[in-house]
Amino acid sequence: MPSSGRSSRRVRERSHHASAAPRRIRLIMLGVLLAGSLGACTGGGDGRPPQLGAVARSDVSEVVEAPGTVSARATAVLRAPADGTVERLYVADGDKVRAGDVLARILSPDAEERLARAREADRAASGGVSVPAGADLAALQHRTDEAAREGFAEAREAAQGIPDPEQRALVLTAITRAETGYRTAADAARTAVARLNAGLGGLGATVSSITAAQRVQTRAAVGAAERTIGALTIKAPFGGVVGLGGPAGGAPGPGDLAGRLPRPLRTEDGLTGLGSLGVPGASPIAAGAPVSAGDAVATVADVSALFLDARVDERDVFEVREGVQADVELDAVPDGTYTAKATSVGSTPAAASGGGVTYKVTLALGRGTLAGGGAAPWPKPGMSAMVSMRIRDVRDVLSVPAAAVVTSGRESFVWVESGGRARRRVVGVGVQGDATVEITRGLREGERIVVRGADSVRPGQELDP
Incomplete structure (x- = not known):
């Protein structure tokens, strides 16, 4: 400044x-x-x-x-995508790097466990869903829709508080993408329930529609978990000079926003497709040091x-x-x-x-x-x-x-x-x-x-x- x-x-x-x-x-x-x-x-x-x-x-x-x-031509702050420890550092402060060079690897048992749970949920959903006899599926769908609307509204409000315009745009785009996916799945489920109640469809077809909606959500969760695992290997987005750590701050990030989304559309590691963006933070960066999701691990500046x-x-x-x-x-x-x-x-x-x-x-x-x-x-x-x-x-x-x-x-x-x-x-x-x-x-x-x-x-x- x-x-x-x-x-x-x-x-x-x-x-x-x-x-x-x-x-x-x-x-x-x-x-x-x-x-x-x-x-x-x-x-x-x-x-x-x-x-x-x-x-x-x-x-x-x-x-x-x-x-x-x-100021540099471009600067990127690379953050931990999940809680864990710094398994290995490949660079030191002031090193020159090229685009794609590996800078660090994060070891995250939590991320591995979330991926395993997401895959198990996806396998379970692929086998169909059990619907109790006499269950009011329309009322259940209505309650789910209300929770979704409230969750998305809160998420958007929180996203507006992110000071960095690029991060804010990415988060809002991710929220829109998740909301669109939910709307598609919910529309299909409501149509199936309406046909069942009108006597135009059978229980099997309705259950299949509900199952298909669930698979949209479970596959999205698997994809998010897999991207988190991939992001544990932190790479330079462009050539430049690297520094360990990065800026600290308290602005809301994707981790905060994910907690406000409807449960079926969120994963414990954040919004789908946001990679390593997170709440700005500062912690000592060294091999074996603990990091939290969103902590700055390295900063690359194109000078x-x-x-x-x-x-x-x-x-x-x-x-x-x-x-x-x-x-x-x-x-x-x-x-x-x-x-x-x-x-x-x-x-x-x-x-x-x-x-x-x-x-x-x-x-x-x-x-x-x-x-x-x-x-x-x-x-x-x-x-x-x-x-x-x-x-x-x-x-x-x-x-x-x-x-x-x-x-x-x-x-x-x-x-x-x-x-x-x-x-x-x-x-x-x-x-x-x-x-x-x-x-x-x-x-x-x-x-x-x-x-x-x-x-x-x-x-x-x-x-x-």
Whole structure:
């Protein structure tokens, strides 16, 4: 996450050729360069006379700064599908893996037992169901339907509380699939019961329909149990760098939701087809260590490409567009500067630490350069950064120091030296950098103007050469 207290801000200008230096050094260098080229020094407000400099041409950049966090191209948290122990680990923290590599094996007697029970139930259902004489099958079916409706409604409500959108979508899809399967089986059973009660069908045909409905459920339970057994061998979904364990949290997961489903449609190991998704948790990961269903066993991050998630203040976000170039400084690499390019501008607001809201801007991170000219190290996901996005960038334009421009109402003006005295001149202002401002009209290259102490100058005031 971005460092606490940081927020984006508009910065007026930053010298391109000095971008490889740390911010604190870069600003000092910029001041020295301006002093040398424009003859500027402190003036106004400290008893010193206003100072003059020549109008020149330079590059001007208007920059939006925002805190950011490095993120991987893709990250997958792989979780234990059932209670058990870590039977074997095949990787260590920081190992590079390829898609399909086995990372760990989980030993779960509970999962094995559930599979055996599911297969036994399926075999029993295949032999037919015993219906007591005089049983009210319609009433039984009605009670089952009521329980199903309540269970599915509770499961959907719980699923909406899962914060991760991908997990939430997977869980809701699984609930829909289970509900569809139940509806099909229940419709067939109700039809058979109605025909029996109407004297249009025999008891044998009705029992066969009920048996068929039960087989839908028992086969689904067998399939879920078999998938759980398969998921006990944890594999890398894509190539990347592996870490043992993963994030912790308390959001509801498939294990919680499965307990809210009607009993015929749930298995003790969770919803059908959800694999190793589960309640986020954190436990020590080592060979022989116990794990619970949903515990994070390993995390795989694809770091072949890195991105930045920058939080831009609402006052600046309209200035940022896809394709905007940026300079990036990492807290972990204080003497390096990286390049980046904005790939998307989000529309979902987030509360800012100082009030207001921010929006996420995603940038593709490029290679970095150290202050000495060498290659900067490739960052790691989670590192904090400051992103300087150049929203306006002009080159070789007529410009003056920002301190030379005085704004009064809607007008901007400078003090021009004429015959040794100060003359007020209205100017047009273009791109406004932190230290330099583009002048679009009102001045000529080489004219001498007040570059320091402009706020204290009076019309006709005598100026020192």
